[in-house]
Amino acid sequence: MSIIVQKYGGTSVATIDKIKSVAKLLIKRKESGNNMVAVVSAMGKTTDKLISMANEISKDPSKRELDMLISTGEQVTSSLLAMTLKEMGHNSIALTGFQAGIMTGNQHTKAPILDIDIEKVKKYLSQGKIVIVAGFQGIDEYGDITTLGRGGSDTTAVALAAKLNCPCEIYTDVKGIYSTDPGIYPDAKKLDYISYEEMMEMASLGAKVIETRAVEMGRKYNVPIYIALNNGECLGTYIKEFDESMETKVITGLTANDDDLMVTINNVPYNMKHIYSIFDKLSSMDINIDMISQTAPVNGHVNISFTAPKDNRYLIDRLIDELKLTMNEIKVDIQEDITKISVVGLGMRTQSGVAARIFKIFADNNIEFKQVTTSEIRISYTINTKDKKKAISGIAKEFNL
Amino acid sequence: MSIIVQKYGGTSVATIDKIKSVAKLLIKRKESGNNMVAVVSAMGKTTDKLISMANEISKDPSKRELDMLISTGEQVTSSLLAMTLKEMGHNSIALTGFQAGIMTGNQHTKAPILDIDIEKVKKYLSQGKIVIVAGFQGIDEYGDITTLGRGGSDTTAVALAAKLNCPCEIYTDVKGIYSTDPGIYPDAKKLDYISYEEMMEMASLGAKVIETRAVEMGRKYNVPIYIALNNGECLGTYIKEFDESMETKVITGLTANDDDLMVTINNVPYNMKHIYSIFDKLSSMDINIDMISQTAPVNGHVNISFTAPKDNRYLIDRLIDELKLTMNEIKVDIQEDITKISVVGLGMRTQSGVAARIFKIFADNNIEFKQVTTSEIRISYTINTKDKKKAISGIAKEFNL
Numbered sequence: 001m002s003i004i005v006q007k008y009g010g011t012s013v014a015t016i017d018k019i020k021s022v023a024k025l026l027i028k029r030k031e032s033g034n035n036m037v038a039v040v041s042a043m044g045k046t047t048d049k050l051i052s053m054a055n056e057i058s059k060d061p062s063k064r065e066l067d068m069l070i071s072t073g074e075q076v077t078s079s080l081l082a083m084t085l086k087e088m089g090h091n092s093i094a095l096t097g098f099q100a101g102i103m104t105g106n107q108h109t110k111a112p113i114l115d116i117d118i119e120k121v122k123k124y125l126s127q128g129k130i131v132i133v134a135g136f137q138g139i140d141e142y143g144d145i146t147t148l149g150r151g152g153s154d155t156t157a158v159a160l161a162a163k164l165n166c167p168c169e170i171y172t173d174v175k176g177i178y179s180t181d182p183g184i185y186p187d188a189k190k191l192d193y194i195s196y197e198e199m200m201e202m203a204s205l206g207a208k209v210i211e212t213r214a215v216e217m218g219r220k221y222n223v224p225i226y227i228a229l230n231n232g233e234c235l236g237t238y239i240k241e242f243d244e245s246m247e248t249k250v251i252t253g254l255t256a257n258d259d260d261l262m263v264t265i266n267n268v269p270y271n272m273k274h275i276y277s278i279f280d281k282l283s284s285m286d287i288n289i290d291m292i293s294q295t296a297p298v299n300g301h302v303n304i305s306f307t308a309p310k311d312n313r314y315l316i317d318r319l320i321d322e323l324k325l326t327m328n329e330i331k332v333d334i335q336e337d338i339t340k341i342s343v344v345g346l347g348m349r350t351q352s353g354v355a356a357r358i359f360k361i362f363a364d365n366n367i368e369f370k371q372v373t374t375s376e377i378r379i380s381y382t383i384n385t386k387d388k389k390k391a392i393s394g395i396a397k398e399f400n401l
Numbered sequence: 402m403s404i405i406v407q408k409y410g411g412t413s414v415a416t417i418d419k420i421k422s423v424a425k426l427l428i429k430r431k432e433s434g435n436n437m438v439a440v441v442s443a444m445g446k447t448t449d450k451l452i453s454m455a456n457e458i459s460k461d462p463s464k465r466e467l468d469m470l471i472s473t474g475e476q477v478t479s480s481l482l483a484m485t486l487k488e489m490g491h492n493s494i495a496l497t498g499f500q501a502g503i504m505t506g507n508q509h510t511k512a513p514i515l516d517i518d519i520e521k522v523k524k525y526l527s528q529g530k531i532v533i534v535a536g537f538q539g540i541d542e543y544g545d546i547t548t549l550g551r552g553g554s555d556t557t558a559v560a561l562a563a564k565l566n567c568p569c570e571i572y573t574d575v576k577g578i579y580s581t582d583p584g585i586y587p588d589a590k591k592l593d594y595i596s597y598e599e600m601m602e603m604a605s606l607g608a609k610v611i612e613t614r615a616v617e618m619g620r621k622y623n624v625p626i627y628i629a630l631n632n633g634e635c636l637g638t639y640i641k642e643f644d645e646s647m648e649t650k651v652i653t654g655l656t657a658n659d660d661d662l663m664v665t666i667n668n669v670p671y672n673m674k675h676i677y678s679i680f681d682k683l684s685s686m687d688i689n690i691d692m693i694s695q696t697a698p699v700n701g702h703v704n705i706s707f708t709a710p711k712d713n714r715y716l717i718d719r720l721i722d723e724l725k726l727t728m729n730e731i732k733v734d735i736q737e738d739i740t741k742i743s744v745v746g747l748g749m750r751t752q753s754g755v756a757a758r759i760f761k762i763f764a765d766n767n768i769e770f771k772q773v774t775t776s777e778i779r780i781s782y783t784i785n786t787k788d789k790k791k792a793i794s795g796i797a798k799e800f801n802l
Contacts, residue, residue, distance in 0.1 A: 020458075057420075058487075061487075062487045065481075068476060068480035069480040078469070079467070080458060080466075082466045083455060083467070086466070087462070087463075093465075094469055096546070143521075
């Protein structure tokens, strides 16, 4: 009998009624001859509520205890879903991360899955049970509860599917993966297929539909991933290895991300000790910096810019205070109203000139860009947020997204 | 260094501010030279809220899943308290039931503690950590999460104290144990001491300050228990083995319990098969019956009365429907407005005449009673709820409570 792992996100399980709908979907698939595993997220805004309680206690609460706190969200959903299935007359069992054998590293709040002891899940499946697993969590070598980071339930689902050697279906509140955000560009097309590689670039750039690590794991273990609306009524998007059945486009997707701010540190003394100390502190404070640029030295000083998540703002303020102790000549400018626009496509490997076509769009539309970075299949630009819509429409039209 | 186990109930940890107050109390005791373990309940009405979610799904939800659901309440509190202690600069660690080594039977929603693997708690104490344990929960031989039943956090605390060979302090929202409910009889006196035995009778009869099993365990392992207000500012009540320092009173306490209803099944055919079938069904439906009485047979029929918890009402209705299938002549009367009054005292062992003195009070005050049961140190009466206040005042005055 075939096995299917499904994952239901927070909005799909936000109320008891929605949990009942999920139960019905699981029963339907079970009755058509599949062994079912469902991974669930916390209900609606539960995780945010728990985090805000922790923040009443501390701006930077103990990560071990934070994991113990927020992991309860998924535990609640999984027990309610199994309860619902039993009430509907179907055998089911809910498992926390540790009960499902999900072993992780001890990097609290962003622990990687190291392995899954899958025997318990297999045993329950062989008993005909619908197995519900609390997503987003695991247990480390000390027996402490860990969480996998935001969106970690996707990773739980794909990891289970890898271990069970079966496909993974991710149900969410969007119809699938779009070439760009339909909220910004209404003519955006839903993709029927996307390669793991392209999806990884898009996920990490803010497509927000599926977590990057989940796609990475899917690629590593060749797990077919399907993303669709949680009512299962319209065709979603398949994420899989690129093959000949998939049309090669220059650009598959276009993403915009408003979550970062841009820090510019002007007048930094141009010597390696000083420049190194900036990036060393950024790393030790766990600030996740992204695009970095540096001007050529003028009068023995350079300007350094980087982007970082807006919710790291208090850490950045602390960093600046510390830097000023040893470099009192620096002047810092923090810009919050920036957007990172990225284009992604396997076709960029073989077709050049994408950057030039985009620079022309920017010039024609009077859009100023602050930074550019490139990878093999991606180009990213930092622009002012006010120009976002103009940039997206221009690029989407040019590349027929 | 001495160890103290403290327990803080739901009202003591109902808000983040209250959790901060608890943290300060723990730090104070730690700094005066004690190793501290704190057992916590769920915040405020959290458990009720979780149960009502389960009841949206089912009137009788799967107990295994219910345990998994409601155990999250204590997990949340314990992580928040440890987080607070760390924020205040004190080393601390939060443990769920399974992490604290609390092994239980598999009777979900009312599992007994079988043993505690105390090594982990001892190790953390030896590292100078304030150890916070999620009360009310454990893990069974299958690795499933269990709960100990309402008030189970008291049992967790006393069991830990027994294993650590140390005293147990239970902090709550009342000043200690009263001879009777001061809400009904304002002149009731707070007791400085009460014996385990008397407290067990009082707890099971609805004194609601501490759970019976906790007192039973305290008695078995000779754990001194102290019950007091959570601000620690006024003297509470010690529960310990009876000794000469404690004055022998005829009656130590008087309790009133409105949680039961009384079922009278009239016109039951007087043969053992029928009577047995009633009690067999009650037992298989897990209805917790208490006071039982039966009239002498008249014309080959008897009337049987028993009390049971009001929240078993839907089970009782189902029972009656089933009984009518085989005994269509029965007539059933269910009375919800009854109160069980009980007097408890070690002195009753040696002094007789307590029942007679109470019957006189009832007669003088025109109080009708429906049932009487006695044990070595307790007498209980079922009366109409409307007579409760009159009965309590009368008895309290007569025995100087």
